[in-house]
Amino acid sequence: MIICTNAAAKIASLLLPVCWTHPDGDIEFSGIPGLRVEKCDERGIVMKHLSTGGILELCESRRLDKWSSRFGLNREVEHHLHGNVRRKFCAASTYRDEGLTEHEEAMADYWADRPGTFLLSALMARNLIFWRHNNHKMTVRTPRRNRSAVRLTWLNGYSVDKIGDLLTSPAIGIRGAVFEPGRSDFLPALLRVDDDQVELDAPFAGHLTRLRRRDREIKGKS
Structure with missing residues (x-):
């Protein structure tokens, strides 16, 4: 580095x-x-x-x-x-x-490697996408899923979908990362690399899920 x-x-x-x-x-x-x-x-x-x-x-x-x-x-x-x-x-x-x-x-x-070490290190190297917004109020919380390393939450800044797009993009994406949107209005999105995963949770995550569902319904009817 x-x-x-x-x-x-x-x-x-x-x-x-x-x-x-x-x-x-x-x-x-x-x-x-x-x-x-x-x-x-x-x-x-x-x-x-x-x-x-x-x-x-x-x-x-x-x-x-x-x-x-x-x-x-x-x-x-x-x-x-x-x-x-x-x-x-x-x-x-x-x-x-x-x-x-x-x-x-x-x-x-x-300092020994633990589940999620690679993914968390990669997120730290790309933290500007979270911290570029003043008063982002980002926190590290206990994950909801047993296999998740942590749950990241923030109040201001990019949406969960935008963060997922950036972290899997060719320009600044994490090698091998896969973004999985939240499956319901109450579940955070997931960022996976092999067996490691981190939960991404922010305001309007559920709203975005509803918009995606509505878009799929509209496309299905057309």
Whole structure:
């Protein structure tokens, strides 16, 4: 994934794994376990995830030389390590380690793939189609179906049918995604990829279902 930004060092410092040891021995972990800095130069910061081999490139839009870029990253990491809230804790950054640390391995289960991981990740990469509208009031709710990962609801923005069309379109669609409109006025639509599925629920979903039914009836009579 490639992200163009004017705050590459800031974003990287929040994504990189950091471990705090509290005075009572408890461990606090932030960031993504296994994420490492592959390269840091005038173009930006390249990070690699050890477990999956995934690459994230943060392209810096500002003009920085290699040393300024590295200094900026180190400064942001140090600020994150020794912020006011956690200054009294012993903090340790793992982003230069070549392998997974003991604490990262202990947290691995929290980041393991689960049903719906691919589909939810693909939706996050395309979230602008939901968030481009102010006051969209989008929420993630408990799904109605037992095989659904989540149920997405929103109050403003595109209709369910429009979202389904966009997510299955050649331009920005999710590879292998199939959109299934709601089967009744009270059931949300489904977005499926293989065995994963997410429910899409928004106002007027039932109204659109009635319109589709009426159109089919009109076509059947003609």
